[in-house]
Amino acid sequence: MDAGYPILLNLTDRHVLVVGGGKIAARKINGLLTAGAIVTVIAPKLVDQIDTTKITWYQRNYEAADLRGETIIFAATDDENLNHQIWRSAGQTQWVNDVSNHRTSDFFNVAQVRTKKVLIGISTFGQSPSKAKRLKKQLQDWIGKEAE
Numbered sequence: 001m002d003a004g005y006p007i008l009l010n011l012t013d014r015h016v017l018v019v020g021g022g023k024i025a026a027r028k029i030n031g032l033l034t035a036g037a038i039v040t041v042i043a044p045k046l047v048d049q050i051d052t053t054k055i056t057w058y059q060r061n062y063e064a065a066d067l068r069g070e071t072i073i074f075a076a077t078d079d080e081n082l083n084h085q086i087w088r089s090a091g092q093t094q095w096v097n098d099v100s101n102h103r104t105s106d107f108f109n110v111a112q113v114r115t116k117k118v119l120i121g122i123s124t125f126g127q128s129p130s131k132a133k134r135l136k137k138q139l140q141d142w143i144g145k146e147a148e
């Protein structure tokens with residue numbers, strides 16, 4: 001992604017699909033739940049950080065028909081080929097985050113620094129997520145003093 005277009009989504013009561021239930025899926029799912037989304041997860045197994053009482057879980061492998069009717073999709077399995085296939089098979093009105101490849105993602109998450117009144121998002125255009133995380137830590141100190 002060379003340019004990118006930053007937006008802040010209102011996900012309250014909106015449906016989001018997450019394929020995969022591992023560590024990375026858990027990070028995405030917990031962020032989505034905090035934002036008020038209605039989350040469906042498809043995965044044979046879930047890690048403990050995912051609260052099954054807060055999601056709809058289909059305990060099985062992904063099937064092509066799962067994309068039907070979905071708009072925002074996280075392809076978050078540990079099978080890079082499958083994540084890629086999900087991105088390829090999505091239509092023009094569907095948005096896929098392929099967690100294993102920034103080149104085949106329609107949108108990314110950003111590292112976040114939040115207070116009650118301010119949100120700073122940090123992106124490296126997909127080039128270096130760990131750098132985004134480092135910058136976040138530096139900004140966390142600063143924001144406490146400046147933005148309240």
Ligand SMILES: C[C@@]1(CC(=O)O)C2=NC(=C\c3[nH]c(c(CCC(=O)O)c3CC(=O)O)Cc3[nH]c(c(CC(=O)O)c3CCC(=O)O)/C=C3\N/C(=C\2)[C@@H](CCC(=O)O)[C@]3(C)CC(=O)O)/[C@H]1CCC(=O)O
Pocket residue numbers: 027097098099100101102103105107108109110111112122123124125126127128129130131132133136
């Ligand atoms: C910022 C943050 C937000 C979040 O996820 O919420 C985020 N990644 C975070 C952490 C992190 N990610 C990775 C590591 C291991 C160290 C390393 O490799 O660097 C760590 C560090 C850690 O986990 O501690 C590895 C990694 N990440 C991606 C790939 C695939 C690729 O690059 O192609 C691979 C290699 C996988 C592999 O090959 O195995 C892809 C993406 N990760 C993004 C976001 C998007 C671009 C953001 C940007 O523009 O900077 C993008 C494109 C898509 C997306 O996921 O949205 C979050 C900070 C959490 C926090 O704030 O604490």
Ligand SMILES: NC(=O)c1ccc[n+]([C@@H]2O[C@H](COP(=O)([O-])OP(=O)(O)OC[C@H]3O[C@@H](n4cnc5c(N)ncnc54)[C@H](O)[C@@H]3O)[C@@H](O)[C@H]2O)c1
Pocket residue numbers: 019020021022023024025042043044045046047060061062076077078079080082098099100101129
């Ligand atoms: N975007 C990021 O920030 C980031 C960071 C680190 C790693 N990654 C990438 O994320 C991928 C996933 O990492 P993880 O630690 O969550 O892996 P993990 O092994 O913890 O979890 C993988 C999950 O995928 C599920 N799964 C496997 N095959 C499936 C299928 N056919 N249908 C549905 N679900 C299926 C498994 O049941 C499991 O729940 C890694 O392979 C890596 O490429 C991304």
